[in-house]
Amino acid sequence: MTPRDIDDLTETFSVHEMQAPDADEVLAKSSQIAQHMRRRQWAVRTTGTVAVTAAVVAGAVALPGLLRGNPPHNTAVIQPASGSGPAAQHTQDQEFTAFFNAGYVYGDAQKLARLWHENGDIGSVKAEAGGRLLDGETLPVAPSGTPATADDLAYQAFFNAGYTYDDAVKLGQAWHETDISQIKIEAGKKLENGETLPVAPSGKEAPTSPQAQADASAAQAFFDAGYTYDDAVRLAQMWNTTDTYHAKVEGGQKLENGESLPVPPSGTPASDDQQAIDAYFAAGYNYDDAVQLGKMWHETDISQVKVEAGKKLENGESLPIAP
Amino acid sequence: MTFAEFAAARLGGLLRYAVVLTGDSDLAQDIVQEVLARAQVRWKRIEKAGSPDAYVRQMVLNEYLSWRRRWAVRNIQVVGERLVELGDRHSVTADHAHHLVESDELWNRVATLPRKQRAVLVLRYYVQLSDAEIASLLGCAEVTVRSNASKALATLRLSDERRPIPVAGDIR
Numbered sequence: 367m368t369p370r371d372i373d374d375l376t377e378t379f380s381v382h383e384m385q386a387p388d389a390d391e392v393l394a395k396s397s398q399i400a401q402h403m404r405r406r407q408w409a410v411r412t413t414g415t416v417a418v419t420a421a422v423v424a425g426a427v428a429l430p431g432l433l434r435g436n437p438p439h440n441t442a443v444i445q446p447a448s449g450s451g452p453a454a455q456h457t458q459d460q461e462f463t464a465f466f467n468a469g470y471v472y473g474d475a476q477k478l479a480r481l482w483h484e485n486g487d488i489g490s491v492k493a494e495a496g497g498r499l500l501d502g503e504t505l506p507v508a509p510s511g512t513p514a515t516a517d518d519l520a521y522q523a524f525f526n527a528g529y530t531y532d533d534a535v536k537l538g539q540a541w542h543e544t545d546i547s548q549i550k551i552e553a554g555k556k557l558e559n560g561e562t563l564p565v566a567p568s569g570k571e572a573p574t575s576p577q578a579q580a581d582a583s584a585a586q587a588f589f590d591a592g593y594t595y596d597d598a599v600r601l602a603q604m605w606n607t608t609d610t611y612h613a614k615v616e617g618g619q620k621l622e623n624g625e626s627l628p629v630p631p632s633g634t635p636a637s638d639d640q641q642a643i644d645a646y647f648a649a650g651y652n653y654d655d656a657v658q659l660g661k662m663w664h665e666t667d668i669s670q671v672k673v674e675a676g677k678k679l680e681n682g683e684s685l686p687i688a689p
Numbered sequence: 690m691t692f693a694e695f696a697a698a699r700l701g702g703l704l705r706y707a708v709v710l711t712g713d714s715d716l717a718q719d720i721v722q723e724v725l726a727r728a729q730v731r732w733k734r735i736e737k738a739g740s741p742d743a744y745v746r747q748m749v750l751n752e753y754l755s756w757r758r759r760w761a762v763r764n765i766q767v768v769g770e771r772l773v774e775l776g777d778r779h780s781v782t783a784d785h786a787h788h789l790v791e792s793d794e795l796w797n798r799v800a801t802l803p804r805k806q807r808a809v810l811v812l813r814y815y816v817q818l819s820d821a822e823i824a825s826l827l828g829c830a831e832v833t834v835r836s837n838a839s840k841a842l843a844t845l846r847l848s849d850e851r852r853p854i855p856v857a858g859d860i861r
Contacts, residue, residue, distance in 0.1 A: 372814060375847060378795045379709045379815040386704035387718040393696055399726035501733055653751050668755030
């Protein structure tokens with residue numbers, strides 16, 4: 367080899383940087399991975415791996431700006447509530463609700479998909495858009511529909527907390543009020559304000575109950591198999607139900623029992639390692655945390671540390687450091 | 690800056706950086722894809738950090754340094770094959786291609802360096818960072834940076850000096 371110096375090295379780097387892969391292809395694939403990560407974040411949260419606030423458990427998915435009593439305007443700008451967490455803390459159901467509550471409809475999601483170069487998965491577009499709204503961002507497309515009113519949101523809060531029509535009747539008796547619709551709204555507003563009602567909800571069981579955890583686990587199995595929200599909507603239609611969550615649970619249970627579903631998954635099934643890594647990041651841990659864990663576990667391969675840590679989180683174990 | 694704006698402005702440079710860092714186009718693609726996906730999911734937080742470009746480049750560097758061992762095994766085999774192939778090709782290469790082959794040979798030898806040593810060389814001589822900046826990125830002392838650079842250059846049999854700048858009379 368002829369004598370070399372540093373300029374040869376610099377020149378070599380410059381010559382070979384031209385081997386860079388196609389940027390469009392990289393961007394498209396990274397978007398697919400990001401969509402999968404978001405689905406996984408939702409799935410991990412529903413299993414209780416990540417701490418969920420009481421408001422989220424109760425299903426309070428109303429828009430923060432409207433919760434504070436601001437009348438809804440025909441605008442997509444929603445101010446985040448003080449103390450609200452980062453974008454990664456929204457559940458997918460919250461994101462969907464935010465999207466529709468802001469007055470957006472399916473056609474708007476299609477417009478956004480074109481702007482964001484998202485192909486096919488309209489459900490992910492709605493989730494992304496809803497997440498941005500919850501973060502106080504403005505979307506590049508105006509909503510075609512009418513935003514939810516404060517009464518609409520209170521109504522949602524009432525049912526999301528597990529209350530039913532019968533509960534509203536009982537409340538009416540306690541409050542000497544005969545207008546059941548008005549009772550639901552008043553009760554929902556109280557729930558939004560963090561108050562408790564004199565009647566326990568008779569609908570959904572609390573998410574912390576064993577049954578709810580089993581349901582959440584089944585829903586996770588549904589997503590792990592590569593199924594998406596849109597698949598759940600299709601299944602709900604086939605099974606004559608309007609409850610997409612029920613479709614996810616039902617579908618997940620069938621998959622866990624080794625049965626197949628009548629529609630193929632739109633997404634890609636998650637690998638075990640990828641699931642573990644997603645669980646790790648979804649729990650709020652970052653690279654520096656992995657380095658710290660690696661030192662404690664005498665493991666120098668940081669990716670392996672993330673996988674091991676994620677598997678522990680998936681098994682319900684806690685890690686020796688906080689995220 | 691939105692994620693889409695960031696990607697439009699910076700992705701090309703990021704991919705070139707990743708190729709030089711990893712020495713492998715496929716690995717560069719894998720790493721940048723994974724990093725971009727994570728960045729997209731957490732974009733708001735990254736944007737708030739103030740310098741998205743530096744943040745994402747750090748993510749690429751971290752990902753490269755911690756990439757799974759299975760890649761390292763695969764890559765060493767590939768590089769070994771390339772070196773054998775290069776040796777065969779070198780014996781019959783015409784003079785006019787000599788310089789290009791030498792560049793490839795140096796590139797392949799860089800690929801055999803330990804990842805941290807390679808990263809130090811790339812950050813020093815491609816990104817043109819100071820040893821203090823490299824130490825900050827790698828989370829180590831400056832003396833460790835110098836030590837890694839010295840070992841890498843010795844392995845490559847490179848002199849840690851630059852060519853003398855030619856004076857006007859030397860230019861033909």
